[in-house]
Amino acid sequence: MSAEAALEPPPPSLADRLNPEGAPAQPLPIAVARLALIGAPNCGKTALFNALTGARQKVANYAGVTVERKEGAITAADGWRARVLDLPGTYSLRARSPDEVVTRDAVLGRLQGEAPPDVLVCIADATNLKGALRLVLELKQVGRPMVLALNMFDIAERQGWRIDLEGLSRELGVPVVTTVATRKRGVDALLAAVQGVARGPAARSSEVVWREPGPVELRTAHREAERIRKACVALPARPDTLTGKLDSVLLHPVFGSVILLGLLFLMFQAVFTWAQPLMDLIKAGFDHLGVLVGQTFPPGLLRSLISEGVISGVGSVLVFLPQILILFLFIIVLEDLGYMARAAFLMDRVMGGAGLHGRAFIPLLSSFACAIPGVMGARVIDNKRDRLTTILVAPLMTCSARIPVYTLIISAFIPNRTVWGVASLQGLVMFGLYAAGIVSALSVGFVIRKLFWRGAAEPFLMELPAYKLPDPKNVLMGVWTRAKIFLTRAGTVILAMMVLIWFLSSTPSAPPGALGPAINYSFAGLLGHAMEPLLAPIGFTWQMAVALVPAMAAREVAVAALGTVYAVQGGEDAVGPLAGVLHAHWSMASALAMLAWFIFAPQCASTLGVVKRETNSWKWPAIMFAYMTALAYAAAFLTFHIARAAGA
Amino acid sequence: MSAVQPVIAYALVAFAAAWVAWSMFVPSKVKARLRGRVKLKR
Numbered sequence: 001m002s003a004e005a006a007l008e009p010p011p012p013s014l015a016d017r018l019n020p021e022g023a024p025a026q027p028l029p030i031a032v033a034r035l036a037l038i039g040a041p042n043c044g045k046t047a048l049f050n051a052l053t054g055a056r057q058k059v060a061n062y063a064g065v066t067v068e069r070k071e072g073a074i075t076a077a078d079g080w081r082a083r084v085l086d087l088p089g090t091y092s093l094r095a096r097s098p099d100e101v102v103t104r105d106a107v108l109g110r111l112q113g114e115a116p117p118d119v120l121v122c123i124a125d126a127t128n129l130k131g132a133l134r135l136v137l138e139l140k141q142v143g144r145p146m147v148l149a150l151n152m153f154d155i156a157e158r159q160g161w162r163i164d165l166e167g168l169s170r171e172l173g174v175p176v177v178t179t180v181a182t183r184k185r186g187v188d189a190l191l192a193a194v195q196g197v198a199r200g201p202a203a204r205s206s207e208v209v210w211r212e213p214g215p216v217e218l219r220t221a222h223r224e225a226e227r228i229r230k231a232c233v234a235l236p237a238r239p240d241t242l243t244g245k246l247d248s249v250l251l252h253p254v255f256g257s258v259i260l261l262g263l264l265f266l267m268f269q270a271v272f273t274w275a276q277p278l279m280d281l282i283k284a285g286f287d288h289l290g291v292l293v294g295q296t297f298p299p300g301l302l303r304s305l306i307s308e309g310v311i312s313g314v315g316s317v318l319v320f321l322p323q324i325l326i327l328f329l330f331i332i333v334l335e336d337l338g339y340m341a342r343a344a345f346l347m348d349r350v351m352g353g354a355g356l357h358g359r360a361f362i363p364l365l366s367s368f369a370c371a372i373p374g375v376m377g378a379r380v381i382d383n384k385r386d387r388l389t390t391i392l393v394a395p396l397m398t399c400s401a402r403i404p405v406y407t408l409i410i411s412a413f414i415p416n417r418t419v420w421g422v423a424s425l426q427g428l429v430m431f432g433l434y435a436a437g438i439v440s441a442l443s444v445g446f447v448i449r450k451l452f453w454r455g456a457a458e459p460f461l462m463e464l465p466a467y468k469l470p471d472p473k474n475v476l477m478g479v480w481t482r483a484k485i486f487l488t489r490a491g492t493v494i495l496a497m498m499v500l501i502w503f504l505s506s507t508p509s510a511p512p513g514a515l516g517p518a519i520n521y522s523f524a525g526l527l528g529h530a531m532e533p534l535l536a537p538i539g540f541t542w543q544m545a546v547a548l549v550p551a552m553a554a555r556e557v558a559v560a561a562l563g564t565v566y567a568v569q570g571g572e573d574a575v576g577p578l579a580g581v582l583h584a585h586w587s588m589a590s591a592l593a594m595l596a597w598f599i600f601a602p603q604c605a606s607t608l609g610v611v612k613r614e615t616n617s618w619k620w621p622a623i624m625f626a627y628m629t630a631l632a633y634a635a636a637f638l639t640f641h642i643a644r645a646a647g648a
Numbered sequence: 649m650s651a652v653q654p655v656i657a658y659a660l661v662a663f664a665a666a667w668v669a670w671s672m673f674v675p676s677k678v679k680a681r682l683r684g685r686v687k688l689k690r
Contacts, residue, residue, distance in 0.1 A: 304657075493668075499661055502661075553668075
């Protein structure tokens with residue numbers, strides 16, 4: 001928001017705009033109402049937000065996916081328009097963690113430059129009304145028009161819950177509608193109810209009243225919520241026994257852990273074995289494109305830029321798209337099933353032993369995609385030191401940008417053979433690299449919490465969602481979103497970086513009578529040779545040094561940069577797939593050192609920027625950069641020398 | 649075509665350099681302000 005906008009007074013509420021003189025409410029379809037979606041974590045707020053606005057915000061079957069306010073717009077058939085706020089989940093307005101503070105402030109109109117919402121849409125999981133009714137009673141105190149949406153009503157019906165909707169509406173004094181957000185059912189009824197209350201008498205009051213309740217008021221509210229629940233909700237005729245039966249196995253301390261490890265193992269095996277045909281297809285496509293460029297353009301700088309810069313660079317990253325998508329297919333299906341919350345439960349003892357808060361699991365899980373949502377996801381943790389520890393270790397989890405680097409080096413140096421009859425050796429190494437990321441995050445967390453910030457571990461409470469069959473549309477949308485992110489990066493930051501790397505690798509040209517490849521005399525060659533003494537102890541060549549510099553923009557740029565540098569360098573060894581080129585130029589010890597480097601190295605400027613934003617200080621990104629670089633150098637040094645001593 | 653190739657190639661390099669500088673080194677607050685001003689002038 002610009003400084004000018006921040007100085008403007010908050011916009012008037014819908015009630016003021018509709019009835020500036022306090023006149024009886026009349027429908028004015030051109031007014032823009034502001035709706036806020038509020039509810040407990042994992043009740044389907046974001047799914048309803050997507051259903052209402054057509055947005056594609058991430059939804060998953062566990063608590064804590066949304067940590068900041070999102071805004072969208074809707075226009076009803078009669079021209080009625082509204083802005084919809086999707087807010088982080090909360091059980092109460094008594095906010096404790098930063099994400100709950102966002103919800104409380106948005107509801108109470110305390111956010112700078114924002115009026116309170118015109119209508120509160122309280123969303124409740126229809127199969128779990130106990131806590132939701134307490135929130136409804138608390139929200140009623142705010143004094144804004146409200147509608148209660150009982151979401152996931154199809155599951156409630158299937159389980160045989162009997163809910164007296166009219167009685168519930170009468171007891172609470174608010175309209176009650178039923179919805180199935182993932183299938184867009186009940187959206188029209190919800191909008192009709194929202195329009196009804198927006199034009200009703202409650203809308204005329206623009207005053208927002210709320211104060212934090214004391215213990216006596218809390219007990220009274222709890223009793224009132226129980227009374228209403230007993231009066232209006234009958235226990236299901238067919239209770240959900242499947243969740244209990246599955247949990248007895250999946251949450252078992254031994255069987256549960258074995259199943260979790262087995263699932264992760266299967267995931268990385270699939271990443272290597274299923275992706276290969278598609279990767280070969282993409283590779284063949286780029287080879288064909290290279291031939292086409294060679295036939296179309298006469299020899300010259302532009303042809304060199306396109307074939308050596310763009311096709312060799314960007315193409316070498318794009319071939320990893322199938323692996324990334326298969327990995328996310330697994331993660332999204334497990335999220336939708338409701339399994340990830342169980343994984344958090346199983347990991348809680350390990351994480352607690354390492355000094356990490358139980359709620360850190362979800363941010364760390366998000367970091368498998370990218371450290372940025374992981375760092376932001378740490379907002380669900382209320383204790384400042386726990387939150388900072390999670391932020392500091394989140395980039396150690398293996399993000400998807402590392403996949404091209406890992407896969408390239410593994411396919412170049414690890415033989416593609418089967419071990420123990422079933423497992424691919426390359427998949428096992430990938431599994432090991434992911435495990436190394438997790439172990440290093442836990443170890444650093446342990447050091448921070450046990451040596452620097454000692455304190456008692458706080459108890460971790462998390463509602464386990466019911467198991468659900470994954471929604472194919474949501475799964476496909478999630479995979480498509482990841483594909484779009486990857487392709488956008490390839491088409492923007494990686495493409496731009498490769499054009500620059502090509503320029504730096506081919507300018508200036510070699511002087512007359514020069515010996516060796518022309519790239520040795522280029523800016524990139526000079527930079528690489530200047531960095532070589534610093535990186536030689538960890539086994540890195542000057543070409544590897546050149547790749548590390550642009551990889552600060554994004555880790556996968558290292559792969560593209562290697563593709564471009566070796567393509568510009570040319571020579572007999574630079575012909576063929578990049579993996580083969582690396583095999584000809586690097587020793588096994590150097591390759592293993594590079595893998596060790598990428599487990600720890602803070603090769604992502606965006607992550608450092610987000611850490612600055614989340615901590616409001618440059619101190620923490622500086623500490624993160626320093627400790628991760630030190631660990632990366634130490635790990636690469638040890639790996640290189642141990643591997644060399646072992647004859648690699 | 650051979651004479652035009654360096655011109656196009658270096659123009660693309662200049663564009664890529666400007667884009668990388670804009671996206672990586674210009675703070676988001678400055679970008680938002682500049683975008684806001686452009687909008688106001690319209």
